[in-house]
Amino acid sequence: xxxxxxxxxxxxxxxxxxxxxxxxxxxxxxxxxxxxxxxxxxxxxxxxxxxxxxxxxxxxxxxxxxxxxxxxxxxxxxxxxxxxxxxxxxxxxxxxxxxxxxxxxxxxxxx
Amino acid sequence: xxxxxxxxxxxxxxxxxxxxxxxxxxxxxxxxxxxxxxxxxxxxxxxxxxxxxxxxxxxxxxxxxxxxxxxxxxxxxxxxxxxxxxxxxxxxxxxxxxxxxxxxxxxxxxxxx
Numbered sequence: 001x002x003x004x005x006x007x008x009x010x011x012x013x014x015x016x017x018x019x020x021x022x023x024x025x026x027x028x029x030x031x032x033x034x035x036x037x038x039x040x041x042x043x044x045x046x047x048x049x050x051x052x053x054x055x056x057x058x059x060x061x062x063x064x065x066x067x068x069x070x071x072x073x074x075x076x077x078x079x080x081x082x083x084x085x086x087x088x089x090x091x092x093x094x095x096x097x098x099x100x101x102x103x104x105x106x107x108x109x110x111x
Numbered sequence: 112x113x114x115x116x117x118x119x120x121x122x123x124x125x126x127x128x129x130x131x132x133x134x135x136x137x138x139x140x141x142x143x144x145x146x147x148x149x150x151x152x153x154x155x156x157x158x159x160x161x162x163x164x165x166x167x168x169x170x171x172x173x174x175x176x177x178x179x180x181x182x183x184x185x186x187x188x189x190x191x192x193x194x195x196x197x198x199x200x201x202x203x204x205x206x207x208x209x210x211x212x213x214x215x216x217x218x219x220x221x222x223x224x
Contacts, residue, residue: 004153006153030210031210031211031212033212033213035215040217040220041217041218042115042202042204042215042216042217042218043154043202043215044215045212045213045214045215048211048212050210088153088154090213092209092210094210096167097159097166097167097209097210098156098159098167099144099156099159099204099213100156101146101153101154101155101156102153103152103153104152104153
């Protein structure tokens with residue numbers, strides 16, 4: 001599968017702080033997706049991106065599809081305790097159709 | 112709209128036994144994915160179907176894993192015989208088509224002892 005590098009691996013933040021994480025790929029992608037996974041559950045889709053340069057928001061979440069089509073970032077503004085979880089990026093390139101995932105960013109929020 | 116349904120939620124088997132997982136995707140979704148998620152890692156794609164045809168199974172260990180989607184709706188994933196390293200969460204996801212957002216089920220947690 002595609003190589004997706006997601007960073008940081010983990011972060012400990014204070015409630016109210018902003019969070020930023022990113023993902024880079026070794027090839028060009030047509031689609032970038034961001035998911036959140038909580039213990040014992042499947043990943044839940046947060047944001048989907050389909051065009052290079054696209055910037056999309058979902059409440060306090062904002063994600064962008066990099067103009068090179070090889071990267072994406074996710075920002076969470078004014079974090080709250082329920083933002084705790086593992087955030088995954090996922091992407092599909094135009095050649096092999098596979099939806100590949102990054103290794104995840106674990107977010108811990110301190111009240 | 113009902114989400115992706117998976118069963119069972121949990122399964123414990125001994126090594127060398129066989130096991131099967133079932134997935135019912137969201138109605139109308141043509142693309143179905145099976146992923147393996149080992150603790151602490153991101154999901155790894157095992158097989159991807161488009162309707163009842165296989166789009167990609169390059170990471171499926173075909174000597175022990177098999178999957179089918181006979182009528183282009185439900186799917187089963189089988190492991191026979193299981194090994195200790197197969198302990199993981201098996202996730203099913205579906206989407207309307209390729210390059211469109213995929214939605215996941217809750218997964219089946221398999222423990223091989």
